Every structure is written in C-alpha cells, then in structure tokens.
Amino acid sequence: MRDIAGVQPLSKAAGAPSHWLARGRAVPLPPLDGSQSADVAVVGGGFTGLWSAIRLAEAAPKARIVLLESRYAGFGASGRNGGFAMTMVGRNLHDLVRKVGPTQARTLHLEMVAALGEIQRFCADEGIECGLSHPGMLTVSNGQEQDLRIRQDLEAARRCGLTDFKPVSAGECRELVAAERVRLGHLEEHALLLDPAALVRGLRDAALRRGVLVFEGSPVTKISPSGSRVGVETPGGRVDAGQVLVATNAYARSVPRLRRYLFTVCAYVTLTAPLSAAQWARVGWKRRMGIEDKRVMPHFHRPTPDGRILWGGRDAPLLAGPPDPARDRDRRIFARLEESFRWTFPQLSDLPLEDAWGGPVSGTVSCIPHAGWLDQGRVLYALGYSGHGVGPSALMGKVVRDLLLGRDTPLTRLPLVTRPLTPLPPGPLQGPMLSAAQGVLQALDDRSGSPNPLAHLALRLLQ
Secondary structure, three states: OOOEOOEOOHHHHOOOOOHHHHHOOOOOOOOOOEEEEEEEEEEOOOHHHHHHHHHHHHHOOOOOEEEEOOOOOOOOHHHOOOOEEOOOOOOOHHHHHHHHOHHHHHHHHHHHHHHHHHHHHHHHHHOOOOOOEOOOEEEEEOOHHHHHHHHHHHHHHHHHOOOOEEEEOHHHHHHHOOOOOOOEEEEEOOOEEOOHHHHHHHHHHHHHHOOOEEEOOOOOOEEEEEOOEEEEEEOOEEEEEEEEEEOOHHHHHHOHHHOOOOEEEEEEEEEEOOOOHHHHHHHOOOOOOEEEEOOOOOEEEEEOOOOOEEEEEOOOOEEOOOOOHHHOOOHHHHHHHHHHHHHHOHHHOOOOEEEEEEEEEEEOOOOOOEEEEEEOOOEEEEEOOOOOOOOHHHHHHHHHHHHHOOOOOOHHHOHHHHOOOOOOOOHHHHHHHHHHHHHHHHHHHHHOOOOOHHHHHHHHHOO
C-alpha cells in the first residue's frame, strides 16, 4: 500500500531514515575492533558529539579523542530534522525570558547569533557543501491566540534590549509568502537553512582531519567509571578514557541516571515534489526564508535546496520510553500534515507529496538543552534540544569543550550549564502524564480556541 499521496516515499525506497540521508551517503567508517586508549571518548555521532569533538581537538590538539557512533554519523535527529539553524533556545524567546530572566536570555541569544555566524564560517573554511543559506526566519500567527504569542516574543525582545525581532503585518507576511490565512508575524534575520545530513557528514570529515578517531557501527553497551578512568564498551571492543561525553540526546534514555529527566518526542516531516516555476510564482516566497507558526506544537516549513517544500510539525507524540523505530513512519500523522499543508497553500493543490519520515527528539521539561556531570570530572552529558538542536548544538560544542578542559568561562556560566534539568514524575506516572498533556495541547491547537485551564496545566507540565 502506498504511504502518502499515492507515492512510495523516496527515503523509504532508498532505505534511508530521511530524504536528507537518502540524498548522499558518506563512505562508512569501520567499527571499533579491540581496545583503544583516549583522553576523551565521545558517545554519539550527531551534531553535539561532532561539534564537541572538533572544538576540543582545536583547543587541545595533542588530546586523543575517540568518537563512537552506534549506526553512522547523523542517523538520529541530526540527519532527519528540518534543517533550521535558529537562535531559538527553548520554546521561544518569551518562554526563555520567563525561565531565565531578560539578562541571561539576552546573553544566550547573542551567543546563539555568534554561533550561527560560526557555522557559516566553518562551512566556508572547511568546504562543506550543505545547501546553506541565510534567509532569516518568519514566525507567523494563524489564529487569535497565536497573535498573543507573537506579541509576547516582541515584548520579550524589547525587555532584553534586542533589536533583531521585527514585527510584520499581515500584508507584509503575504508579500513574503502567499499564505492568505496568516494574520501577523515577526521576522528575525539570523536564521540559516541547510541540509542537515550534508552538514553532519561534513562535520564528521572535519573531525577526522583534526585527528579524531571515529568508529561507526559501534553501539555503546556500558560506561563504567573506575578509579581515575572510564571504560566504554561496545560489541567489538573497549575504550579506556580519562573522560567521557554522552551526546546521544533521545537515545540517552538508556542511561539510568538520565531517565528521570528525559522523554522522547516523535517528530514528523513531509516533503513535496519539486515545484515548477509556475508553482513557485503562485506561492511567492521569493526570499525563501524558513517559516514557523505559533501553535503550541508548531508547523515549520521551508524550501529545500532541490526546489521542494518541506512541511513538518503538528502532531508530536510524547513517550516516556526510549526511541521506537516502529514510530518513525505514521500514516495518520503524515495525512494530517498533508491536510494542514493544503489548508495553508490551497493554490498548490496540484503539487504532490513525495516523501515523509519521522524521528526521535530529546525532550526535557524546560525545553532548554543542558550540559552536566554524571560523574564529576569524568562523565559529562550534553542533550535536550527539544527539536531545535541544529543551531544550539554548535554553541554546546564550545560549552562542552570548556567543561571537559576544566575552564571557568562565560560559556560555562550560561543557563545551558547553570540551570539544572527538571525531573519528571516517578517512572509509572511519566507515560500517563505525557500522553494526557500531549492530547490536551494537540486538541487545543486543532480547535484553535481560547486556552482553558486544562491546557494551561498541560503546558506548565511540559515547561
């Protein structure tokens, strides 16, 4: 049976978890075979692990760094996301100010602006071809309650003394993209769009050039601190390390001491066929910026380097358990995404969808990523981007570098380090609480009505 729009998804036909990963494959690296000694072992070959290994290798070129990836670089969320590199940390700027205050929110925002610039320079210097563009980010409202959220972000920017959030009227929004139901929005100039799988492959190669030993097909089965060293075991061998970084995000649910703080978000994306010149003319979008709406569980959409529209978001089931590959393809959710795409762009009724995929995202109660020690000075973790990791992971790589080197710097005093993770309820209550909260919020978004007390409670539970 066909999956979406009468078409076998391209990525599924290619045996890849996403369209991005199907577009190009790096030469696989061999698994760990035997024993290795390392100053630092990095567990996870996504954005966080690779940026951290690169920044550490640059700061300590004599350090022996070993990176272990269970499948291949970018197999998880790093190779399946929408390719938005934004300044956003947490749910939005208003939410960040509410949680950390305007001074820290401003500092973190400016660090993120710098990090996006560093991504651009790094790709240029390393020759990483990842379809990178710098069109900015348009955030829009499609309903009265979303109007309020737009205004809250603008007020938060004013409180932080930030001038890079620009209000955009309904007419101005429609000049940027022909979506007639848009009511108003705000535009931020710093956001990048890119092919995330191509970026992660480029980061893998950049790490190799800096002397990092990368082993793919090497799932870590055990991390065992002993004395001043830490043993990291895989089916094929063992790394004896002075320090370990756990950078597996959603898959960190396998670490018992982290289960109380993490849940799995199932995120989904659809992709159209390439648009003709006439179809692009109908939709406008000349600037080709990324767009996100202000639902609690937002839609996000963008043009791709090969001339398609990526449309994702909406339903995002929350799981108390670990990532479940069986949930990576959900025809009901794909159909609901197609429904909202047609509602937004009725002028593209002749444009078929050709691909769809899903993947696990690491969720935390605060939605703010965090780096902290499991074993002081020896085992560090960095995770919890809640679906916005492409940009913040580049900043996190520098935070991890400083923490592993024992430096006290402005980066190690950011909320990413100083604000602790908030625990979830005890194990048996996690599943029912997450399921109930997700159901209430989804219904609220679908109804687009006024928030009610249950919705407020659910939103609080997720923050």
